[in-house]
Amino acid sequence: MNEINQKTPVPLRKLFDYKIFKNIYFLIVLAFSLVIFTVSVRITYSRYTNFENGKFDLGNMSQMVWNTMHGRFMYVTDYFGTNMPRWGMSHVDPFLVVFVPFMAIFKTPLVLVFGQLFLVIFSSLILYKISELELKNKFVSMLVALSYLLYPALGYILSWTDFHGVTAVMPFFFGAFYIFELMYKESSYTKTRLVLFWICLILAMSGKEEIPLFTLLLGVFILFWRNNFSNFFSQLVNKAQPFRQVLKSFFSTTNAKLAVSVIVLSFIWFYYAFFVLIPSSAHLRVKGYEEFVRSIGVTPEETVSVDNENYFLLRYEEFGSSYSEVLINMLKNPTKVVRAWTDGSKPIYFEQTFLPILYLPLLYPPIFVIAIPELIINYTSTAGGVSTANIENHRISMIIVVLFIALVYGIGFISRFLQRYLKLNPSYVLSFIGILLFVISVDKTFEYKNPVYLWMQQALERRIVGLVRAEENLIKDDKAFSKNLK
Numbered sequence: 221m222n223e224i225n226q227k228t229p230v231p232l233r234k235l236f237d238y239k240i241f242k243n244i245y246f247l248i249v250l251a252f253s254l255v256i257f258t259v260s261v262r263i264t265y266s267r268y269t270n271f272e273n274g275k276f277d278l279g280n281m282s283q284m285v286w287n288t289m290h291g292r293f294m295y296v297t298d299y300f301g302t303n304m305p306r307w308g309m310s311h312v313d314p315f316l317v318v319f320v321p322f323m324a325i326f327k328t329p330l331v332l333v334f335g336q337l338f339l340v341i342f343s344s345l346i347l348y349k350i351s352e353l354e355l356k357n358k359f360v361s362m363l364v365a366l367s368y369l370l371y372p373a374l375g376y377i378l379s380w381t382d383f384h385g386v387t388a389v390m391p392f393f394f395g396a397f398y399i400f401e402l403m404y405k406e407s408s409y410t411k412t413r414l415v416l417f418w419i420c421l422i423l424a425m426s427g428k429e430e431i432p433l434f435t436l437l438l439g440v441f442i443l444f445w446r447n448n449f450s451n452f453f454s455q456l457v458n459k460a461q462p463f464r465q466v467l468k469s470f471f472s473t474t475n476a477k478l479a480v481s482v483i484v485l486s487f488i489w490f491y492y493a494f495f496v497l498i499p500s501s502a503h504l505r506v507k508g509y510e511e512f513v514r515s516i517g518v519t520p521e522e523t524v525s526v527d528n529e530n531y532f533l534l535r536y537e538e539f540g541s542s543y544s545e546v547l548i549n550m551l552k553n554p555t556k557v558v559r560a561w562t563d564g565s566k567p568i569y570f571e572q573t574f575l576p577i578l579y580l581p582l583l584y585p586p587i588f589v590i591a592i593p594e595l596i597i598n599y600t601s602t603a604g605g606v607s608t609a610n611i612e613n614h615r616i617s618m619i620i621v622v623l624f625i626a627l628v629y630g631i632g633f634i635s636r637f638l639q640r641y642l643k644l645n646p647s648y649v650l651s652f653i654g655i656l657l658f659v660i661s662v663d664k665t666f667e668y669k670n671p672v673y674l675w676m677q678q679a680l681e682r683r684i685v686g687l688v689r690a691e692e693n694l695i696k697d698d699k700a701f702s703k704n705l706k
Contacts, residue, residue: 245358245359249362257338257342283295284316294317304508340374340391360631364631367577371665372669377616379671386428388427389427393618425485436483439479439480441590452466594615598619635653
């Protein structure tokens with residue numbers, strides 16, 4: 221009898237329980253990501269073969285990778301035909317170097333496009349893990365990840381914006397956040413995890429010159445919200461111990477040391493990029509401009525934007541022409557800032573950014589504030605003809621990352637709040653919010669004309685119309701055949 225039992229195969233139900241159903245929600249996210257990746261590849265390849273890509277920005281990006289591969293580190297041709305390092309054009313995004321070995325094998329700009337699609341789309345899996353870690357609910361985590369893939373702005377990034385470092389590094393900020401939260405919640409700061417955390421953090425910072433502001437504020441989040449700040453504050457208020465001892469105790473923890481390291485590195489990187497590297501390279505842009513003007517025999521009436529320490533300060537010309545002027549005038553003229561935020565279509569862009577996710581990120585300010593510097597940069601622009609706040613613009617990339625992380629923690633917050641004060645079952649609350657989020661995401665992705673899903677819809681419609689016409693032709697042929705028989 222024992223021999224028979226030993227030879228009896230494992231019941232199929234158990235096999236399915238372990239192999240499939242245990243990770244069914246994760247597999248659904250993976251499958252949906254594969255579909256979106258396939259469609260996005262089809263769209264971007266079609267745009268590429270139809271010459272819809274230009275110098276800005278796939279041409280610039282592929283040129284920098286190619287030049288780096290041939291010994292000219294991050295060199296690019298500027299607006300006026302001068303070859304110079306990237307920072308001469310007021311951008312610092314060395315993440316492009318990651319693609320050098322891939323382009324050495326596959327010599328096509330599509331390496332950048334397809335690489336970005338892969339990185340951005342499969343960030344959904346990291347977001348799923350972040351949500352699962354915080355909410356302890358796989359079903360809701362799936363809905364959050366699917367809502368990310370349905371997010372209208374993400375569709376525009378995938379299909380319209382070619383390639384940008386700030387977009388390609390999205391998974392690395394997700395990854396750094398997830399690894400830290402995993403270490404924090406499990407109280408396990410292994411060497412492997414710490415190395416992975418720093419790799420993700422540095423890669424994220426290398427995506428664009430202002431991303432160190434994101435990582436700096438992540439460090440602030442770790443320092444105050446993952447370092448028992450409430451206990452530190454109560455000790456200060458109660459004066460149970462000398463101030464120096466309390467302060468030393470607060471900064472001696474693993475999280476505090478990690479947070480301070482993140483803050484210091486981020487500040488140094490940000491300061492060097494904005495106040496050293498970019499201004500020190502501005503003369504290359506000016507020289508190129510002067511040579512261009514001289515070559516065509518034109519005397520320019522206004523060159524202020526070219527002479528600026530940062531070329532893109534022209535977007536804030538109503539506030540000043542230097543970093544200090546812009547910052548001081550923004551602080552001195554809050555009315556003008558509000559007017560800039562409410563100018564034109566910006567309120568519509570704000571709604572298109574937050575409504576598809578039900579404004580849930582606002583429920584968790586400790587994480588949401590990480591996106592505020594970028595929101596200020598995008599919404600305070602006063603230059604005409606440049607819509608930096610538009611959801612069709614790549615500049616929203618890192619904002620999306622922060623919004624979805626804050627969304628997860630916002631859902632967790634409201635679930636705990638309703639459980640504590642209204643005694644509602646947290647599982648029901650989470651499921652309700654998750655389903656509502658998903659439904660709104662589906663609705664808004666079509667309302668805001670997400671290109672990826674419009675393409676899928678139109679492809680499906682064409683297929684259905686083709687089948688209907690084929691069926692109609694078949695019926696006509698049958699009728700004609702029957703008529704001939706008679």
